[in-house]
Amino acid sequence: MKYDPKRVHVLLKKIAAIRxxxxxxxxxxxxxxxCLAESPDLREPLxxxxxxxxxxxxxxxxxxxxxxxxxxxxxxxTEIPVLEASLQLxxxxxxxFSSILDAMGAPYADRGTVEFKRRRLMELLKRCRVxxxxxxxxxxxxxxxxxxxxxxxxxAIKSLINHSGIPFILVGMPTAHAVLEYSPQLAGRFPLRxxxxxxxxxxxxxxxxxxxxxxxxxxxxxKPSGFCDxxxxxxxxxxxxxxxxxxxxxxxxxxxxxxxxxxxxIEREQLIRSYHSLLSANRKLRANPxxxxxxxxxxxxxxxRGKRQ
Ligand SMILES: Nc1ncnc2c1ncn2[C@@H]1O[C@H](COP(=O)(O)OP(=O)(O)O)[C@@H](O)[C@H]1O
Ligand SMILES: [Mg+2]
Numbered sequence: 001m002k003y004d005p006k007r008v009h010v011l012l013k014k015i016a017a018i019r020x021x022x023x024x025x026x027x028x029x030x031x032x033x034x035c036l037a038e039s040p041d042l043r044e045p046l047x048x049x050x051x052x053x054x055x056x057x058x059x060x061x062x063x064x065x066x067x068x069x070x071x072x073x074x075x076x077x078t079e080i081p082v083l084e085a086s087l088q089l090x091x092x093x094x095x096x097f098s099s100i101l102d103a104m105g106a107p108y109a110d111r112g113t114v115e116f117k118r119r120r121l122m123e124l125l126k127r128c129r130v131x132x133x134x135x136x137x138x139x140x141x142x143x144x145x146x147x148x149x150x151x152x153x154x155x156a157i158k159s160l161i162n163h164s165g166i167p168f169i170l171v172g173m174p175t176a177h178a179v180l181e182y183s184p185q186l187a188g189r190f191p192l193r194x195x196x197x198x199x200x201x202x203x204x205x206x207x208x209x210x211x212x213x214x215x216x217x218x219x220x221x222x223k224p225s226g227f228c229d230x231x232x233x234x235x236x237x238x239x240x241x242x243x244x245x246x247x248x249x250x251x252x253x254x255x256x257x258x259x260x261x262x263x264x265x266i267e268r269e270q271l272i273r274s275y276h277s278l279l280s281a282n283r284k285l286r287a288n289p290x291x292x293x294x295x296x297x298x299x300x301x302x303x304x305r306g307k308r309q
Pocket of ligand 1: 054061
């Protein structure tokens, strides 16, 4: 097919919008729903902690949850059932309040004293009928704060939960766990905890291969690209380490080149190039996993398995 920039643009947008609801993704969404649905009937709101390394899909999960509970414009103003804010550095109590205020669209969210912000925050949470607050990038608190500051901010969150009656979902890198260790009182309010791991093809090949199959089917090409043929799952695993961001970066770039060439599917050549230009610097592997014959890849995998034993 001839190269048509408009068509390529439309198809790439489609590819970027592909979302996969794998079983753990659905299970975590169900837990988030529990926080929302059960909290009004409980004496204390039901809160949750979600951790995972960078690029495993935490923010995507939050976006999906927000889409399930969208903002509504009513005659009385905007209702925001699920409010998401992100923790900014450096993390202070005033900064935390400002981030939440800002997420509700409050003008001059960083104006005034901490107490002024707190009152404004409580008022706006009510006015926007917020039913759940999600705080992303929660590891920032642990990574850069002193013990004293971590305890103070943890305490402020605990008070917010108590006074508003609204459940919080904290989301961040695995180091975010430490906040709950610093604050046993906060920990008690977070019985739901989930860790989002990378896909591990060595231990659970079926999960990763399902992901490959799903993506292949979702791609707008005329022919299947054969992601699960022969040693391709192994190659994808080596290239991405099972990390979602690395995987979609690779697929998006390879799709772009394929579409620009008028291709009917993603070819190995495009995977080789995309890995080389976008992933190799970060992965620092001994070779490009899309190069080499099947027996070389099988030896590579055997060595990996050997190392893990
Ligand atoms: N469920 C999913 N379906 C499709 N792509 C996903 C999914 N989860 C993550 N991704 C891809 O991985 C990228 C990184 O995910 P992100 O949610 O930003 O990770 P994190 O917040 O954990 O760092 C996203 O931009 C998206 O391309
Ligand atoms: Mg994120």
